[in-house]
Amino acid sequence: MRRQAEQDAATPGPVTADDLDQAVQLALATLREAPPTAWDGKAGTLEWDCWETVEHLSDDLFAYAAQLGPRQPPLDGEVPFLWEPRRPGGPANAIHADHAAGPVGLLQVLEASGAMLIAMVRTAPPSTRSYHGFGISDPEGFAAMGVVETLVHTHDLAEGLALPWAPPTALCARVLHRLFPDAPYDTDPWPTLLWATGRAELPGHPRRTTWRWNGVPRS
Template identity: 80%
Template sequence: MPPSTAGPLPVTADDLEQAVQLALATLREAPSAAWDRKAGSLEWDCWETVEHLSDDLFAYAAQLGPKAPPLEGDVPFVWESRRPGGPANAIHADRAAGSAGLLQVLEASGALLVAMVRTTPSRVRAYHVFGVSDPVGFAAMGIVETLVHTHDLAEGLGLAWTPPADLCSRVLARLFPDAPSTTDPWLTLLWATGRAELPGHPRLTTWRWQGTPRS
């Protein structure tokens, strides 16, 4: 039988749920005193980075929420930073709830996006700065945010983190169609988001995904 020439399967809400749950399982291993460490190459600490990731997932869900989603801008929540140089979020976790509460905020935000992707008709389009997108596109964006920010967090928290290759392949195909397809999918995703070198390819200093639907 000849080898299959089919590309990666489409991204699904189940993929997003898997990404969030894998991230949570890893982050729950972090020492309780480590959350004020810098998150990898970011200028934010690990607590702020989880808040930022939670905010991303919440914001993507919100974009899909209105009956007539906005096509020219974001749903106008107030995004604000708690300190100069910190991430501008609508979502902030109560510090008194500790790291368990912080991760509960992340899980809840991820669940909102999973639910919106599952229930929003595929014909719906909504604004994103990297291109007006569809529910599958927002799921893929949420997965990329989850995978790469968990990478940043793992570096800061001293944890091991390698997500499934098939998950990386699907989001690369959806959002980074020009990325190399014969290299390790996880390393390629890190390269495509400016976080790693890829043999034979210059390291990226600027990057963006293509959020518009593929068809």
């Protein structure tokens, strides 16, 4: 298992729309196991509750899709949707789910937002470049960002909802290679991704208190 993980990390391949689709569908399958009464609890170490965290993840996926949408994507800022929190300390979102629709509706919002980014990654020319605060990026980069957001926020949610969550090794290896070129590649990719995003210890490496990825296309 460890040797296979190292091989996957050494030659991970590009991040694709299929990878993002897999991440979103795995997240949905896990989150659908949560009891309807559990969504008001905190999501792991975040200050947001689980409902807000799914809205935030949905908003991330929508926002990345929006950046790829214009014929001439912006290189100096975000497409200017209005992002605002609904309470002090809550996530600043453009996307909110109707509470009356319950958890089923909330997860439909997540799936729909993911589908928008999946479609944009599939259809945008590879030469497309658009703004992100962590570096002007391409469709593959936005796919990788969407995968990371989905994997790590599902980790936060799984902690809050007491659900098991362990995404595929090869998928983690591909997004590490694309967005975290300074991350170690002799460690298991999933714990390494949690370390790279400040969520876990990694033996032999100091825990990160701040972090960011590098969205610039890899040469």
